Amino acid sequence: MTKPELLAPAGNFEKLKMALIYGADAVYLGGERFGLRAQAGNFTMEEIKEAVRLAHELGRKIYVTVNIIPHNEDLEGLSDYVKELDNIGVDALIFSDPGIFLIIKEAAPNMELHLSTQANNTNYKSAEFWYKQGVKRIVLARELSLIEIKEIIKKSPKELEFEAFIHGAMCISYSGRCLLSNYMVGRDANRGECAHPCRYKYYLVEEKRPGQYMPVEEDEKGTYIFNSRDLCMIEHIPELVNSGIKSFKIEGRMKSSYYIATVVGAYRKAIDQYFNDPNNYVTDKELIDEVYKASHREFSTGFYFGKPDNKGQIYENSSYVRDYAFVGLVMDYDASTGIATIEQRNKMSLGEEIEIIGPHKKMFKQVIDKMWDEEGQEIESAPHPQQIVKMRMRKEVSKYDILRREGKENE
Known part of the structure; x- marks a missing residue:
């Protein structure tokens, strides 16, 4: 093989x-x-x-x-x-x-x-x-x-x-050859501008009853048939x-x-x-x-x-399942102190449990117990996009390891 x-x-x-x-x-x-x-x-x-x-x-x-x-x-x-x-x-x-x-x-x-x-x-x-x-x-x-x-x-x-x-x-x-986007919004999917109308919500309308929208499937929420x-x-x-x-x-x-x-x-x-x-x-x-x-x-x-x-098909909605938020990217790690330098990607706060993944390690979890800003001041949360923070890590990490937490983005 x-x-x-x-x-x-x-x-x-x-x-x-x-x-x-x-x-x-x-x-x-x-x-x-x-x-x-x-x-x-x-x-x-x-x-x-x-x-x-x-x-x-x-x-x-x-x-x-x-x-x-x-x-x-x-x-x-x-x-x-x-x-x-x-x-x-x-x-x-x-x-x-x-x-x-x-x-x-x-x-x-x-x-x-x-x-x-x-x-x-x-x-x-x-x-x-x-x-x-x-x-x-x-x-x-x-x-x-x-x-x-x-x-x-x-x-x-x-x-x-x-x-x-x-x-x-x-x-x-069929393998991407779609005319829906062009028809619906004038954006040609076959020239790189697909508006993804296959994810829109659709209803059935009888021509002599305009304005009376009937779900294609018998569901009060309608259907996303494509x-x-x-x-x-x-x-x-x-x-x-x-x-x-x-x-x-x-x-x-x-x-x-x-x-x-x-x-x-x-x-x-x-x-x-x-x-x-x-x-x-x-x-x-x-x-x-x-x-x-x-x-x-x-x-x-x-x-x-x-x-x-x-x-x-998914008839009920076109939403993504997003159960985890990407909260930080490791930019540096000091093995002598166990402190990592993190670039924030979504808000994270003291007391939250996070998961750390990397290309050459098994995922591990820890609770955020200490964070410092770039001036060395202790902080309770990192709410600012791409904010640089320091964090104590339970295990060794490497540059480009990812921090995530359960929950939606910006919670």
Whole structure:
């Protein structure tokens, strides 16, 4: 068995660093144009250059998205953009459109190419077609079962790699090809501006009774008929590995640094534990708990074990489950005193119980018994965004370890 790549999202530079620190083998990100997450922070060319430098120093990889479904004007400047990414040393480009494919081949003929899930690859002949054009990796459509994936991999050239989403948001439309956003608010999801109308609340109206709103389901709260559950496959690492998938992809370029660290860290540990002893592997319950402590909708296994039924949707609301708040990030630690320097991310106060997680440690808990501000004055709480505080720690911590507490943000 070959250990699969763990591929993490990054919407800005801090998220990139957290993904690498918490165990991602590769990170995918978007530049300021040509990607499908226009509302993410995204990366300037200088930031992409720094991202590549940092990743390569650690032996990791950077993939850049150019996966919009372009109109004519969207092609302007793309050739120069691709050439610059090639010069920087980006490891691969993720594309979906044949026109963009041609431009990449002309501008950077040696660039590694990954076919985006936007291209809706659902069969082995389509995979073979793209392989013959020079594509190195296919990002499979989310609408495939493990049985279908195994057949595609078995019937495809051995050199062709396959990548699949294993965690994160699911789309109501076929692998992201959605027109709802354009219709509802004039924002084109296929050009990076999705307004997520699949999460809106919908009612049924009879044409001769305008203003009389009836729930689509018999529920006084109405229904969110397009609202999919999130995908979570952390309890199925053996099945994913044995399918032959080369890269395990986490969705979430719009998600927080805390989300990236928590989810990437959990999957990193789960994959490593499986390869340490595959014959006796049992999913660590603590890792299952970890992914539940990041912001999420109710989970499902998507299409992996068959087409979702009505339990694949959430009809009651479109809210995230946010039972834990990210309250601090360790910036420094003095082992001689046991005092950590913390950058506040949400309010924390004396007497609260917090949890501390890190990429190379088991989670531990402690009560906040002492805090000091930057001037060394004792304080009872840290209410200010990104306030720097000192805190006594029960165990040794490291830079970029995360402090969280049960409860909502800013409580």
